Amino acid sequence: MGMNICSVVLSGGKSSRMGMNKSLLMLKDRMVIELIIEELWTISDQVVVITNNKPDYEFLQVPLIHDRYRDKGPLAGMEAALHHVDADRFIVSACDTPFIDARVYQFLLDQMEKHDAVVPVFNNRLHPLSGIYKRTILPHVEKLLENDRLSIRKLFDHIDVKMIDEFGNLSYDTLNKHFFNMNNPSDYETAKSL
Ligand SMILES: Nc1nc2c(ncn2[C@@H]2O[C@H](COP(=O)(O)OP(=O)(O)OP(=O)(O)O)[C@@H](O)[C@H]2O)c(=O)[nH]1
Numbered sequence: 001m002g003m004n005i006c007s008v009v010l011s012g013g014k015s016s017r018m019g020m021n022k023s024l025l026m027l028k029d030r031m032v033i034e035l036i037i038e039e040l041w042t043i044s045d046q047v048v049v050i051t052n053n054k055p056d057y058e059f060l061q062v063p064l065i066h067d068r069y070r071d072k073g074p075l076a077g078m079e080a081a082l083h084h085v086d087a088d089r090f091i092v093s094a095c096d097t098p099f100i101d102a103r104v105y106q107f108l109l110d111q112m113e114k115h116d117a118v119v120p121v122f123n124n125r126l127h128p129l130s131g132i133y134k135r136t137i138l139p140h141v142e143k144l145l146e147n148d149r150l151s152i153r154k155l156f157d158h159i160d161v162k163m164i165d166e167f168g169n170l171s172y173d174t175l176n177k178h179f180f181n182m183n184n185p186s187d188y189e190t191a192k193s194l
Helices: 032-041 055-058 074-085 102-108 133-145 173-179 185-193
Strands: 006-010 048-049 087-096 117-122 161-164
Touching: 006 032, 006 074, 032 048, 032 055, 032 087, 032 102, 048 074, 074 087, 074 133, 087 102, 102 117, 102 173, 117 173
Parallel strands: 006 048, 006 087, 117 161
Antiparallel strands: none
């Protein structure tokens, strides 16, 4: 039985600190979101982008999905993917992490077992937007959204989540880059130097 893996790029944010759509910024000859999607394709059967501005992303040639719960943040982006896409595993990524490495996601996938979610912890920080989830979380996600409890951490009070804070043979540099995200123009300058 083959496992159907869907990667979900959350791209419904406001990019207010960056001042422009950060997922469309260029690094070398590629846009940030193109770098992300290219990496995700190496471990996915499907890739979708969750956005409330479809025209910006049509060139990517992947399914584009709107949030069903508007202005509710990344948890709503996850809800839209879980609601619309039929898959056994959902790999979540932000749209501002240009240096993600599929080997990190593969490491998480390998530890899913019976859990509802596998979420990485790096430098003592939980990274729910870089986790792996099963459809089983959907009713809990919807309930949180209905109640305006929008923190993804709240979700972890209700599901079986495995936290991963050691990553086998993967190097610190690989992990540091994987979890690097760009919030403001200074982060973008940093990205250009990496
Ligand atoms: N689908 C969806 N994704 C979101 C939403 N809000 C944030 N995201 C995504 O979640 C990730 C983290 O978002 P942030 O960087 O914290 O927020 P942002 O709105 O993009 O940027 P700021 O306005 O600077 O805070 C990014 O990939 C965002 O695109 C939302 O309401 N819907």
